[in-house]
Amino acid sequence: MEWQGRMCIVSGSYQSIDSTVPKTVVELWCRAEDGHSVVLLVHGLRPYFDIAIPGAPSPEQDPDLDSVSGMSEVVEVSEPVMKWTRHGMKRHWRVYANQPYSVRNLRKKLDNWEITSADILFVNRLMLDLDLGPHISAGGRVLWAGQRAPEISKNDDNTSKLDSEKAIIAAGGAGLYPVDMVISCNLEDLEKTDTFPAPFVSFSFDLETSISTNRILCAAAVIDRNGSRSEHEFTGSEREIMEGLTKLVREEDPDFITGYNIDNFDLPRMQERSEVICPRPKIDRLPLFGWGRVPASDSESKRVFPQRQQNRVWRIVGRVPMDAWWQARQTLRPQRETLRYVSQLLWPDDQSKRKLDVDASRMDEEWAERPEVVMEYCMMDTHLPLDILDRLKSIARKEALASVSLTPVEMASNGTTSQWIDSLVIRLADRSDPPVAVPMTNQGPRKRDQIAGGYVHEVEAGVEPWVVVLDFKSMYPSIMISNNICSTTLVRDDTRDESFASSPVTETRYVSKSERVGLVPQLLQDLMSKRDQYKHEMSSARSSEDAAEEFLLDQLQYAVKILMNSFYGVFASSFYRFTHPDLGASITEWARHNIKAIISELDNSGHPVVYSDTDSIFVKSPVGTQAPTRKPDGGEDLESWSSAREKAIEFGNSLAGQFTKEGAELEFETALSAFFSHGAKKRYVGRVVWPREEMLIRGYEVRRTDSFQLLTETMTEMFELILNGDAWSSVEMTKTVIDNLRATDVDVSKLVISRSCKGKWDKRKGEWDFSVYKNENGLPYVRAAKERISRGLQFTPGMKVGYIVTDASVSPMEVSAWLVEETDDKPPNYDPEYYAKRMATALGRITEAFGWDADELLRGTRQKSIFEF
């Protein structure tokens, strides 16, 4: 039976077959467009790497290849191919190894050779060599088809599971994979296809555990099969709960595993409890925690369990762990990170997502007294992570990133920026004419002088009316393209030539595009035009009211943006395979030079630059200062405001046209009716009047999680008044707030401060270790974290810990952890003087620009009025 269709690669691995002729089969776990899951067993790819004679080219030398081909792990050494290296064109012999795992040993044995292309995972090798992205069209012989597989592909009734298992093993597979379909195919059966949204299946789960014994009390799981959900409850003995969860995972076969805080709580707890229940042999834990997408057999004991290397991401073979906590943290950057807080932030009006009346610090008692309420609470916390991923479009975003970086979805989701870039750069290196040898990633810690970064312009304290903001479009990528910056174009000797692009200060040189276009500039150019194309198609989709297509294209253009912006970081790092310290340094050097040149030109032409940071310029707009900065309701003032706005827009557009040149596009970003800073870099506010009307706040406490709500609100209100030209009212308003604060007349929840706290679990001692800090107990948030832990509440390294300052008159200050959202605790009493002082300091920094300092704010309204009388 044959089957053929479109699918999306979730992740991949390989199986070695140690027959007389060694073979290797690539396993690709996919989700088909039809909805079922597929494992492709791909035949025909052999592991290889390249060797060359070290140093400068030596075309005459006759190296000892016989000793290489004589090695037991070597299958074949091919005829040499000329490849470009930084030393010039050299012969490269391709060495075929018996198995991918032998390459590591061979690298060591062949240390008298220059070895390239030797640290690329076998699955990646397949995608690179066949030029595949995650979305493929594939087909082949059906070895197994389960319930959810398409009817036409199903086995004859007389084909038993046992027969299928035998057929899979004969085809190099591991056995009966817990998927809907297993297919055997060859390299030529795989083909790249257009991006489509794959109907992924997600599994969300949540455990409730005993605080006294760590035992799992109950669990809930929800399966989301392309939007339709089913609920599953688990109670009984701990073994029954874990077996139930595992059975569900294997039966429903999800691509994504989610939950809130699963990376640091639920998954480690599952692992720990499976070890407690089944100390040995390890394979007996398979029914408890065998979540990998591999057969439930003894031979898979290495791959079937979720794993993580020290402090790294979890790996579940064939699936993608995706913690909703991490997604929410990265995209929303919430002030606090409890599930309750994030839900409140996303759905302020949804009563069904409100806190249930369960005290998490008394879980054992709650479970004993009213298990049905605890189960309801557990189920709600299982749905919410799916709701969060839906709202943040996390899965669609990862799929789009996979599509533009041409990697499996797992790598787009849980891999690093250097892996995404590898996928594109190596592909191009292999296909260039001549091909470019692919050096290995630099090993070990490389100490290097820091490279200088972007330029930040001094900013004066006070309000500046009518300012236009211009930005360089993709500044670093543009500089890399226009100057042909790449390790393959860097001039490494003293040669100088008219045609070279030479950096303004250090004179780092790159050969011209006509001589050779660098790999990186070529890729960036392609990505840039790809993004323009996606954006163009997106607007077509919008006009034809194709919402699904518009959404997909929006995800794709955004993914290209993310990918382009990752290039600079990787090339400025010390470990990357295609990097050189001069590369990163010369990029920023050009950037500083370009922007400083524009600033001085503007200053000299009578258009003062108010502020600038890396790729943005704030320019004083030549409109009458008599125009109001606040939008009037009507009348003559409105006309004056509108005309000032029009003139500013005109000015912004003209500057953009004037300073845009080949390879450096300056875009008119926004027009501000007023700009304010108290005189510190990276801290400013602006009243945006074009292209939309809003207030723009950067850097100030308003945007910081270690601020507190009352300060944030007050400061925002203050900025409103200041931008309206009403600084005095802002001082009066602030004084009133501070008075109320001192009179302990403020809602304590508005005073929660939160900071992230590190720490690691000491397995030996069985307690949390905060020794990363030089003086752990001197830090208020570490003490708050310890309080949480002692109350039996979850702690995750790196999580934001909320607290209230209760007494700052002692040193170190006394604090109390904020547990109101998770327990029945009453809010603690705050230290009014501490909060008053902190408000005054932060707000006083701002009012000082108008002559009122922090002490003035602390003086209060009532005293002030007494003096006035």
Added chain:
DNA sequence: GCCTCGGAAGTC
């Protein structure tokens, strides 16, 4: 009580 310094976190 005031000042400086270093550690740490946060933001752009």
Added chain:
DNA sequence: CTGGGACTTCCGAGGC
């Protein structure tokens, strides 16, 4: 195994 630097703020410690 691994993206970057610039800059500000808060806190505790320690000197005077």
